[in-house]
Amino acid sequence: MTVLENNSRDHSLSGGPAIDFAPSGASRFTSIVFRAREFGIFGILVVFVLITTAIKPRFLAAQNIKFILIDTTIFALLALGETMVVISKNVDLSIGSILGISAFVSSNLYQQFHHISILLVFTTGIGIGLVFGLINGVLVAFGRVPSLVVTLASLYIIRGIDVLYVGGQQVVASSLPSNFLSVTSSSLGPVPIISIVVAIVIFVGSYYLKNYRSGRDLYAIGSSDLAAGLVGIPIAKRVFTSFALSGMIAGLAGVIWASYYGTVDSTAGTGYEFTVVTAVVVGGVAIFGGSGSAVGAAIGALLLNTINSSLYVLGVSAFWDQAISGLLLILAIALDRGLGLYVAKSLRKRSSRVAS
Amino acid sequence: MSNQFDPVISLRGAKKYFGAVHALEDGQIELFSGEAHALVGENGAGKSTLVKIFAGLHRPDSGTLTVDGKVVHFDSPRAAIESGIAVIYQEPTLFPDLTVAENIFMERQPQRSFKRIDFRRMNREAREIFSRLEVVLDPTRLALGLSIAEQQIVEIAKALSLDARVIVMDEPTAALSSVEVDRLFRVSETLKASGVAILFISHRLDEVFALCERVTVMRDGRFVTSSLTNETDENSLVRAMVGRDLEKRTDQLRQFDQRALLEVEHLTLEGLFVDISFTVAAGEIVALSGLVGAGRSEVATAIFGIRRYDHGRVSVDGKELRRGSPSAAMTSGIGLVPEDRRLQGLVMEQSISRNISMGSLKSLKKNGVIRAFTETRFAADWSVKLQIKYGNLGNSVSTLSGGNQQKVVLAKWMARSPKILIVDEPTRGIDIGTKAEVHRLILELARSGVAVLVISSELPEVLNLADRILVMREGRLVAEFTHDDASEEAIIGAATLSSEVSAS
Ligand SMILES: Nc1ncnc2c1ncn2[C@@H]1O[C@H](COP(=O)(O)OP(=O)(O)OP(=O)(O)O)[C@@H](O)[C@H]1O
Ligand SMILES: [Mg+2]
Numbered sequence: 001m002t003v004l005e006n007n008s009r010d011h012s013l014s015g016g017p018a019i020d021f022a023p024s025g026a027s028r029f030t031s032i033v034f035r036a037r038e039f040g041i042f043g044i045l046v047v048f049v050l051i052t053t054a055i056k057p058r059f060l061a062a063q064n065i066k067f068i069l070i071d072t073t074i075f076a077l078l079a080l081g082e083t084m085v086v087i088s089k090n091v092d093l094s095i096g097s098i099l100g101i102s103a104f105v106s107s108n109l110y111q112q113f114h115h116i117s118i119l120l121v122f123t124t125g126i127g128i129g130l131v132f133g134l135i136n137g138v139l140v141a142f143g144r145v146p147s148l149v150v151t152l153a154s155l156y157i158i159r160g161i162d163v164l165y166v167g168g169q170q171v172v173a174s175s176l177p178s179n180f181l182s183v184t185s186s187s188l189g190p191v192p193i194i195s196i197v198v199a200i201v202i203f204v205g206s207y208y209l210k211n212y213r214s215g216r217d218l219y220a221i222g223s224s225d226l227a228a229g230l231v232g233i234p235i236a237k238r239v240f241t242s243f244a245l246s247g248m249i250a251g252l253a254g255v256i257w258a259s260y261y262g263t264v265d266s267t268a269g270t271g272y273e274f275t276v277v278t279a280v281v282v283g284g285v286a287i288f289g290g291s292g293s294a295v296g297a298a299i300g301a302l303l304l305n306t307i308n309s310s311l312y313v314l315g316v317s318a319f320w321d322q323a324i325s326g327l328l329l330i331l332a333i334a335l336d337r338g339l340g341l342y343v344a345k346s347l348r349k350r351s352s353r354v355a356s
Numbered sequence: 357m358s359n360q361f362d363p364v365i366s367l368r369g370a371k372k373y374f375g376a377v378h379a380l381e382d383g384q385i386e387l388f389s390g391e392a393h394a395l396v397g398e399n400g401a402g403k404s405t406l407v408k409i410f411a412g413l414h415r416p417d418s419g420t421l422t423v424d425g426k427v428v429h430f431d432s433p434r435a436a437i438e439s440g441i442a443v444i445y446q447e448p449t450l451f452p453d454l455t456v457a458e459n460i461f462m463e464r465q466p467q468r469s470f471k472r473i474d475f476r477r478m479n480r481e482a483r484e485i486f487s488r489l490e491v492v493l494d495p496t497r498l499a500l501g502l503s504i505a506e507q508q509i510v511e512i513a514k515a516l517s518l519d520a521r522v523i524v525m526d527e528p529t530a531a532l533s534s535v536e537v538d539r540l541f542r543v544s545e546t547l548k549a550s551g552v553a554i555l556f557i558s559h560r561l562d563e564v565f566a567l568c569e570r571v572t573v574m575r576d577g578r579f580v581t582s583s584l585t586n587e588t589d590e591n592s593l594v595r596a597m598v599g600r601d602l603e604k605r606t607d608q609l610r611q612f613d614q615r616a617l618l619e620v621e622h623l624t625l626e627g628l629f630v631d632i633s634f635t636v637a638a639g640e641i642v643a644l645s646g647l648v649g650a651g652r653s654e655v656a657t658a659i660f661g662i663r664r665y666d667h668g669r670v671s672v673d674g675k676e677l678r679r680g681s682p683s684a685a686m687t688s689g690i691g692l693v694p695e696d697r698r699l700q701g702l703v704m705e706q707s708i709s710r711n712i713s714m715g716s717l718k719s720l721k722k723n724g725v726i727r728a729f730t731e732t733r734f735a736a737d738w739s740v741k742l743q744i745k746y747g748n749l750g751n752s753v754s755t756l757s758g759g760n761q762q763k764v765v766l767a768k769w770m771a772r773s774p775k776i777l778i779v780d781e782p783t784r785g786i787d788i789g790t791k792a793e794v795h796r797l798i799l800e801l802a803r804s805g806v807a808v809l810v811i812s813s814e815l816p817e818v819l820n821l822a823d824r825i826l827v828m829r830e831g832r833l834v835a836e837f838t839h840d841d842a843s844e845e846a847i848i849g850a851a852t853l854s855s856e857v858s859a860s
Contacts, residue, residue, distance in 0.1 A: 211472045213465055216454075220462055223451035230413070230449055231462045231514075232434030290453030 040335070041283065041296075044328075045303050052310035059313045062190035070184055070260055072305045073195045074099075076298035077253045078276045079283070080205050081246030083297045086280055087209070088242055089222040089289030090147035094136060095250040096272035097158035102128045102254025103261075103268045104162065107171045110180065118180055125255035126248050132158055133247015134240075141240035155273065159266075166266035173262025184260040194256060199298070206294040218242060222289020278325050279304050282332045303328070362425055364389050364553045365410065365441065365522050370419030372405050374755065377747040379405040383419065384579035385572050387522060387553040392544060394564040394585070395557045397574035397597055398787040399759030400745035403557050404446050406574075407526045410555070411443040412436035434463075442520035446527050446557075446758045446785070448507035450499040457482035457495035460514045485513045490539050504531040504696055505648035512540065516547075523547065524555040527758065529563060530785045533648045533813040535852060541567050559759070559787050560814070561590045573597055598789045617807040618690075618776050620659060623668035628654040629831040632668070636776065636807040641798065643810045643822035646851045651831040652811045653695045656778050659809075660692040661685040672776065689775030691715075693765055693782060695811075701765035702753050709735030709749040711764050715772040738767040741797070743790050759785045763794075770797060777801060778809045783817060795821060815844045827851050 052059045078095050085092045106125035109116050132154060139150045173181065186193050209215035217238045221228045228235050258264050283300025285292025304325060311321050363386035370383030380402040387393050395403050408414040409421065412430030421428055423439050430436045436443070450459050457479045458465070466481065468474040482495035491509055499510065508531045515523050529537045544554060544567055556568055564571055565585055572582040573596040580596050616635035623632040629651040636642045644652045658665045664680035671677060672688040685692075694701050702711055712735040713720060720726050720734060735749055742763040746756060753764055762785050769777065782798065783791045798821060802808050812818050818825055825842050827835040827850040835850035 213463065213467075213471075213473065216458065216462070216465070216473065220451050220454060220458075223453040224449060227449040227451050230411075230433050230443075230445065232432060232437055233463060234434075286453070290451070 041299050041303055045299075045306055048303075048307055048310050052313055056313050059310060064309065064313070065190040066187060066192055068302075068305050068309045069190075069195045070192050071309075072298075072302045073192065073198045074253050074257055074260070075272070075276055075279055075301035075305060076202060077198050077249060077256070078272065079279050079297035079301050080202050080294045081242075081249035082276050082280050083285050083292060083294040084205075084209065084218055084242040085147070085246050086277075086285050086287065087222045087289055087292060088218040088239055089225070090140060090239060090242070091151065091277065092136065092147065092243060092246045093151040093273045093277075094132060094154040094158055095246065095253075095276060096269040096274075097155050097162065098129050098132050098247055098250035099254040099257055099269035099272060100266065101132075101158055101162040101165075102126075102251040103258040103264045104166050104171060104266065106255045107176060107180075107258035107264050108169075110177060111171065111175050118177075118183075121180065122252070122255050125258075126251045129247040129249065129251020129254065130244060131247070133244040133250070136247060137240035137243030140243060141236040147243075159270070163266045169265070171258065171262075171264040176259075176262060180259055181262065184256060202294050202298050209294060214238065214241075219290055222286075223291075275304060275325070276301070278329050282328050284332070284336075286336065287333070363387055363422075364424065366420075366422050367406065367409065367416075368420050370406065370409055370416040370421070372402075372409065372414055372416050375747070377755070378577055380409075380416070381577035382579050383409070383416070383574075383577070385555070385582070387555055388570075389521070389551045389553050390548050391570060392548060392554040392556050392568040394568040394571040395555060395574065396559070396561070396564060396571060396593060397580075398745075398789060399763070399785075400757040401574040401597075401787075402577040403574060404526055404757060405577075407443060407445070407524050407555070407557070410436065410441055410522075410524055411445075412441075437518065437520075440518075440521035441524065442515035442518040442522070443524045444508075444511045444515050444526060444528050446530075448504065448511045450502070450507055450510060452498065452500040454499060455479075455496050456493060456499055456502075456510055459499050459510055460485070460495075460517050464517070481517070482513065485516050488516070489513065489543055491536075503649060503653075505533070505536065508532060509536070512543075516543070520552065522553045522555070526557045527559070527785055528556075529558055529560065531648070531781075531813075533646075533851075534815065534848065535647060537563065559785065559791070561593060561788070564593075565590070575599060594788055597787070617673060618659075618809070619669075619671045619674075620655075621669050621671075623655065623658060623665050623670065625654065625658055625663060625665045627831075628663075629658075629828070632828075632833055634826055634833065634836075636809055638775075638805045638807050639802050640823050641802050641808040641810060641821050643812060643818040643825045644828060645812065645815070645818050645825055645847050646828035648813060650828040650851065652828050653780050654831075655828070656692060656780055656809070656811055657694070659685070660690055660778060662692075691769040691772055691774030691777045693769045693777070693779040695780040695784075701768070702761060704754040705752050707750045708739070708744070708746055708753055708756065708764060711753050712738050712767045712771065715768045734771070735767075738771055742767050743793060759787055759790070762786055763790065766794065766797075770801065774806065776807045776809070778811075780811045781813065782810065783812070783814065791817075815847060818842075818847070819844065 049059070058064065078099070082092055082095065102125040105128055106121045109121050109124060136150055136154055139145050140147045184192060184194050188196065209218065217228070217233045220233055221235055221238060225235060254269065257268060261268070279300035280292070280297040281287050281300070282303060283292070283296035283298065285297055307324055308321050366386040368384050370380055372380040383402060383406045385393065385395060385406065395406070397403055405414065409416050412433045412435050415429070415431065421430070428439065430439070451462070454462070460482050461478050465473040466477040479495045486493050486495070489509065489512065493506060493509060499507070502510065508528060512528060528540060532540065548554065556564070558564060568585050570582065571585050571588065571593065573580040573593060575597060614637060617638040618636040620635070621633050624630050632655055634642065644655065646652055654663060657663045659670050661680050661682040661684060669676050670679070672690065675688070677688055678684040703714070709732050713731045716734070717726060720730055722730070732749055739746065739749070744760050744763045744767065746760065753761055756764065766782060779798070783794050786794060795817070798808060798810070810818070810821055819842055823839050825837040825847060826833055827847055829851055837846060
């Protein structure tokens, strides 16, 4: 026997050396790196705000901040529902259409019944969203049709119903009672009350997803549905629920939308689904499921809306807005990939330091 | 020492058909509290199918399943878990995006106030299980990137955490090295002592005799025989499994020239391995041995170009190989049978014949086209050579049993007629009869002038095949043995550096 190298370090553990598979501290390091993701988005946000304000100081006027925040509120709320769906490796493209139909039907109630309670209006909007969410959920979870197909179809079908039902009608702000309009107009300084409420909802939702079994189930399903089945996760039930919730949230967002814009026709919310999916991905939710948070998605929404607004204030064409959104999307995905590789490599280096 | 008269769980007359494939014709087994019961049989005998019936994953077409004497029907894995049955599946199935601890406790996470998950307690409990298993694995790291052995350990921890009355282990040791197997066995003994019934599947009969009180043999989906292990021996088991005696072969009369075909010099990849140098001559079989995690597979993948090494060089026939390029490696005649067949070796949803012929399409081409007939013929030839058991060559690889999938990977690479073949755990999960066959094929390849690098955790395999044995520990090459002066003790000693051996 030729011993090429004699390492005198003694592993005297009962029955053989313990195998150190992973260095401690590695996970903390990983989580710091992934935190960096959220800081990164924040960084871009700050840069945009600073540049825009330097050129056009009115960008930071209370009124403009309020605009940005309300828009963000609607998108961030939608992103909460979308996050739940995307985490479990699905996608919901019908939210823009649901928002549209909910916005019209709920606010139109005021034109039919003048003294209807605001609670009933909200319930109607949420209820409409729930119905469509349930249909999506049944088809995806129990019918096993891919969610992309189901919700793409419902995107068109719901919009079709909306157009047929609304026709050339319009809800106008003057027909809406002041208590309904004040849902989005009352504010605390430059911060709309509704934004605070929605922010709390998003934090609670995000906390739920991270800290409750049924929330973790969604991450698990998105990570590996095969493994999820083996440990007995009720996959269909969870996926179904995520679509139902996403629908409900889109319905709620529709009522808020109506309160904010006041004028509602059959085009409300057109194309929102793509902005929301972009926000979700830019905010760090993996498009193939398994990771990300609703708070991250909300920050993504804030970023997109801020960019949108700053380009508007700067007088840059709307085309650039879309181009930048696309760029951010690619950047986000590239960043995820790059970070993943970087983390893997760092973990390796650390483990070598421990081993030698 | 069966201390209870009635079985905890039993299955009788179980049938399970997948279309035309009769996976199980007559499955039968009884598990007793405090006993380990081995289930053995060739690849495709129906062992995993039987396991999946216990697990509530498959519903048998007919047959009776009883728990504590009462007839039960499991309609989901959850139902089985609730009856106290934990299963370690043949293929580890983890959640890559979740932490190791979450993987262990999914659906059963410890909770604190308001039913929130108590992550701290969960991590602590995971750590406790790992210390019972005597491994150090950080419970808070993601499962992404764990090696197969590590994944297997997480699966084992998961089963332990269930406090189950019945633990089913479908080839848990296939990916583990002997040291880890010993640990698993020590834990299993404690489990037995506390009254747990174990169902243990393995192709290594020495393990069966070391751990189990009872053994059941299956062949072609049917129950063949069941006996106490101290009333039977390896030969009669093998005879029952394959229906004939196995001829023993020990031919080491091979000549190989001294010219090195594969040269590896000072190969270093930070964090994985350091300063690895060795050569393999045409016709020579060199084994790379060591504990799981010693860096053997990493060296193999670096040579093949899947990983980029930091320093050093690899040359084939004197010509330096471009690093980090699998296609350059393949062009220069290197073939790699990877460790993780699911991820790297197979396209699971493609047909069996396509998977076999995939690497050889060029040679199958005639006037620029490949006839389906030629492809099927080619695949059929190799299936016969490796005794692959399948329903139809057009079926997807995912329907094959674990061992048969491994054979498909082997066939794919052997069919390419490489100059240098690197095989990582070539017989993992392969039954005894075919194992001998695979060894014969590897020896034959070597005899025809192929340079072979074998990575194997199975020492008898290493000792049987290799002309030279290199031992790695913690990313370094620490010892070299020739075929004649190698022994199991010496290799284990070098791999673990246990004090008495390193002193000698
Ligand atoms: N889902 C399926 N569809 C079609 N055939 C299947 C399926 N699952 C298993 N089979 C077939 O059933 C037979 C038994 O497979 P099984 O996995 O039970 O074998 P095994 O005894 O576990 O073998 P191994 O030792 O290789 O793991 C095999 O021929 C396999 O191809
Ligand atoms: Mg099997």
